[in-house]
Amino acid sequence: MSLHGKTALVTGSTSGIGLGIALALAEAGANLMLNGFGDSEAALAAVRALGGNVAYHPADMSKPTEVEALIHATEAEFGSLDILVNNAGIQHVAAVEEFPVERWDTIIAINLSSAFHTMRLALPGMRARNWGRIINIASAHGLAASAGKSAYVAAKHGLIGLTKSVALETATTGVTCNAICPGWVLTPLVQQQIDARAAADGDIARARHELLAEKQPSLDFVTPRQLGELAVFLCSDAAVQVRGAAWNMDGGWLAQ
Ligand code: NAD
Numbered sequence: 330m331s332l333h334g335k336t337a338l339v340t341g342s343t344s345g346i347g348l349g350i351a352l353a354l355a356e357a358g359a360n361l362m363l364n365g366f367g368d369s370e371a372a373l374a375a376v377r378a379l380g381g382n383v384a385y386h387p388a389d390m391s392k393p394t395e396v397e398a399l400i401h402a403t404e405a406e407f408g409s410l411d412i413l414v415n416n417a418g419i420q421h422v423a424a425v426e427e428f429p430v431e432r433w434d435t436i437i438a439i440n441l442s443s444a445f446h447t448m449r450l451a452l453p454g455m456r457a458r459n460w461g462r463i464i465n466i467a468s469a470h471g472l473a474a475s476a477g478k479s480a481y482v483a484a485k486h487g488l489i490g491l492t493k494s495v496a497l498e499t500a501t502t503g504v505t506c507n508a509i510c511p512g513w514v515l516t517p518l519v520q521q522q523i524d525a526r527a528a529a530d531g532d533i534a535r536a537r538h539e540l541l542a543e544k545q546p547s548l549d550f551v552t553p554r555q556l557g558e559l560a561v562f563l564c565s566d567a568a569v570q571v572r573g574a575a576w577n578m579d580g581g582w583l584a585q
Contacts, residue, residue: 332564333358336407338399338451340390340443341417343367345516346466348375349553350414350560355381357561359412362403364388367517382407390417390443391435400450409458412564413451415444415488416466420518422477422525433480440484441491448495452504461504462564465492466556469512469544469582472575485510489575496573505572507563512579513541515550547580 337354341347343365352375355361360382363372369385376383384406388399403410418440421432444465455461470478471485488508495506513519519540527536541548559578562568577583 331358332412332561335411335564336360336362336403336409337412337414338362338403338410338447339364339414339416340388340399340447341365342414343369343372345518346511346514346553346556347414347416348372349557350416350464350466351376351557352379353554353557353561354412354414354564355379355383357564359564360407362386362399362406362410364390364399365417391438393442393446396443396446397450400447404454410451410454411458411460412462412464413447413455414464414466414560415447417443418466418481418484418518420478420481420522422522424477425479428479436480437484437487440481441487444488444491448491448506452495452499455504456499456502459503461499461502463492463495463504463506464560464563465489465506465508467492467508467510467575469510469577469579471508471510472577472583475544492575493573500572503569505563505569507571507573508575509556509559509563510575510577510579510583511551511556512545512577512582513550514553514556516553541580544582545580546582546585549580551578551580 337359339351342351342363344367363385388395468485471489474482492508
């Protein structure tokens with residue numbers, strides 16, 4: 330699978346799943362635009378080590394004007410934007426009647442609305458070249474709920490609906506739009522939830538096991554690398570008829 334000559338933007342790619350996907354796309358030959366609030370120098374170095382062309386943009390994905398600057402910077406740097414991975418996301422756990430209103434608004438802005446903005450801005454170029462791959466990182470929580478995660482669950486269900494709409498609008502073109510729905514992946518986002526569970530007795534191993542046992546029958550984490558391989562497949566010619574899918578990679582979570 331060669332993505333040489335293609336340019337990928339992965340939002341929120343300074344850590345976790347986004348970085349895993351960026352590395353897999355770079356390994357397949359794509360130019361990479363990185364984004365996110367983590368260690369950008371380390372992420373840039375990791376892509377460069379694979380021999381890839383790479384740049385970084387610090388856009389805050391909750392701000393439409395910064396999203397617009399990110400898309401324009403990608404096209405200016407590499408000449409096109411061919412693969413768009415909407416990955417940036419945050420979590421907040423609280424019962425709905427205690428959910429801070431500002432956190433609700435921020436989660437919807439980053440986890441859902443940012444994908445609307447990146448897609449509306451990237452699609453004209455993809456349509457003009459008649460080739461594009463849009464991959465929205467939803468979640469098992471895009472297809473099933475958990476208590477305490479109302480904003481995240483609403484945003485991820487919304488992201489899957491948005492994915493289907495864009496897949497239909499592009500169905501007769503060379504542009505595909507799909508969602509990936511990971512189960513538990515051991516990233517900073519999930520480590521925070523493990524730490525919160527372990528707060529009472531400090532037993533991280535027990536907290537990890539309980540987190541997995543509640544939802545993920547394999548009792549093992551999905552890895553950013555595995556998700557990166559799935560993203561590379563969705564960019565391939567073999568995947569051209571995969572359109573509007575919500576593809577779970579979740580250790581059996583959604584089979585229950
Ligand atoms: P992470 O915290 O490691 O990565 C999130 C990335 O988004 C980071 O690079 C962070 O800097 C960036 N980010 C956060 N707010 C941003 C903003 N306003 N603007 C730009 N970048 C911002 O978490 P992760 O687990 O790798 O999550 C990545 C995606 O995968 C998220 O959309 C998350 O909902 C989804 N997901 C994660 C899991 C899991 O188990 N970890 C499961 C399903 C889905």
